[in-house]
Amino acid sequence: DAKTTQPPSMDCAEGRAANLPCNHSTISGNEYVYWYRQIHSQGPQYIIHGLKNNETNEMASLIITEDRKSSTLILPHATLRDTAVYYCIVRSGSGNTGKLIFGQGTTLQVKP
Amino acid sequence: DVKVTQSSRYLVKRTGEKVFLECVQDMDHENMFWYRQDPGLGLRLIYFSYDVKMKEKGDIPEGYSVSREKKERFSLILESTSTNQTSMYLCASRGTETANYGYTFGSGTRLTVV
Numbered sequence: 302d303a304k305t306t307q308p309p310s311m312d313c314a315e316g317r318a319a320n321l322p323c324n325h326s327t328i329s330g331n332e333y334v335y336w337y338r339q340i341h342s343q344g345p346q347y348i349i350h351g352l353k354n355n356e357t358n359e360m361a362s363l364i365i366t367e368d369r370k371s372s373t374l375i376l377p378h379a380t381l382r383d384t385a386v387y388y389c390i391v392r393s394g395s396g397n398t399g400k401l402i403f404g405q406g407t408t409l410q411v412k413p
Numbered sequence: 414d415v416k417v418t419q420s421s422r423y424l425v426k427r428t429g430e431k432v433f434l435e436c437v438q439d440m441d442h443e444n445m446f447w448y449r450q451d452p453g454l455g456l457r458l459i460y461f462s463y464d465v466k467m468k469e470k471g472d473i474p475e476g477y478s479v480s481r482e483k484k485e486r487f488s489l490i491l492e493s494t495s496t497n498q499t500s501m502y503l504c505a506s507r508g509t510e511t512a513n514y515g516y517t518f519g520s521g522t523r524l525t526v527v
Contacts, residue, residue: 335515344417344503344518345456401446401505401516403456 436504
């Protein structure tokens with residue numbers, strides 16, 4: 302599975318959009334981009350995933366560049382409860398190996 | 414709401430004790446996983462199972478074993494605990510449907526071995 306690179310930390314003002322970048326320049330054609338977040342002392346929570354097209358759900362939007370070498374997770378109106386570590390993960394969408402490789406992620410601090 | 418439930422949030426055990434960590438999911442998922450999470454090391458896969466009675470070693474299986482007798486339950490067993498097994502243990506499950514490759518994690522069990 303391809304490696305991802307994320308900034309270690311970011312700040313965002315409450316009510317503003319939080320844009321979290323991720324580089325995955327070695328991504329291959331059948332690999333999906335996943336985003337998870339982990340709030341302190343809890344298990345990781347699935348946010349969104351995508352292959353080529355931009356995706357949106359009730360939690361966030363995922364923008365994937367045309368060459369698929371990078372993506373951005375957008376939290377449109379960040380709240381204090383969005384303070385967490387955000388992980389960008391790339392892996393194949395099929396198969397049973399189940400190996401999610403979590404890097405260090407981006408610690409997002411939402412400030413009042 | 415779908416759930417992965419881990420039996421304990423916090424455990425303190427003495428070195429050499431046997432520990433069972435239980436995980437139950439209510440989503441009829443085929444795949445279940447045990448990870449441990451340590452500061453600076455991220456999440457590391459211990460074992461996973463893609464079907465009842467099936468198990469596969471992850472990256473760090475030494476000192477651990479698992480049991481999957483029923484589809485909804487995946488147990489992690491520490492036969493003789495050591496202090497280097499002090500960690501946060503996370504269980505996850507995943508379905509195999511094309512549109513659902515997201516993992517659902519439990520809240521974690523923080524194990525301290527003294």
